[in-house]
Amino acid sequence: MAIIFGVLVGLALGLTGGGGSIFAVPLLIYALHVAPRDAVAISLIAVAVTAAAGAVEGAVRRVIELRAAAIFAAAGVACAPVGVWLGNRVPGEVTVVAFACLMLMVAVRMIIKSYSAPEQASVIRARVADDAAADAATVCRYSADGRLRLTARCSLALLGAGVLVGVLSGFFGVGGGFLIVPALMLITDMGIHRAVSTSLLVIALIGLSGVVSAVFAGRHIEPMLTSLFIIGGIVGMGAGRALAQYLAGRTLQLVFAIGMIAIGTVMLVQRLGWWS
Helix, strand or coil: CHHHHHHHHHHHHHHHCCCCHHHHHHHHHHHCCCCHHHHHHHHHHHHHHHHHHHHHHHHHCCCCCHHHHHHHHHHHHHHHHHHHHHHHCCCHHHHHHHHHHHHHHHHHHHHHHHHHCHHHCCCCCCCCCCCCCCCCCCCECECCCCCECCCHHHHHHHHHHHHHHHHHHHHHCCCCHHHHHHHHHHHECCCHHHHHHHHHHHHHHHHHHHHHHHHHCCCCCCHHHHHHHHHHHHHHHHHHHHHHHHHCCHHHHHHHHHHHHHHHHHHHHHHCCCCC
């Protein structure tokens, strides 16, 4: 079952570049009966390795904005241990309730976004240049030679977003792609294709930082379960990246959003004692 659940998480990550990793923790807790704090640690490992596999594919195709990723990830790597530290000081029940609320907020955002900006619902806009939709309001812009202009304002914006994602990643065990992709598209004028590939690299780097912190914090990580989850995640990632241009769109975003609402609601109902 761990492999199957890993495939689901990897598939979602590959298709959307974010939002898939948020399923990892509830699957580990409710389907595989892992303690909440340990589930966060296992999720961090699985998501980091799975995202790394997707980032390699993006690097081969040269669709990763390495400098933006480096700045974003530097802040995230530094702050992921803060999230782990906070998680160790919050009761497991509170963590699960907060995670469920996060799922519901992300799901609502996905639904709103799928209708307000349907052109951004797909991971890959086939054959459309990444700079085709440049927005004058973005903080970071590309120069005429195609290089991202890393001004002081641009770098500070990337660092700020990285801090937020790093803390959330360490605390909840999520990759943060559901925040990284829209943040990159808001801060810079890169297209969704490049933002997704860049997001996978950032997720991998921030996740690894959280993993190291979780290990030093004494989280219990079951080697066999984690390995099977990772294997399934890598398989799912490959399939998701291959199928993205055919399946990723408004309908897919809505399906994931509905799934998150269902899981988040069940988690809240159970943890708040509304049913036994």
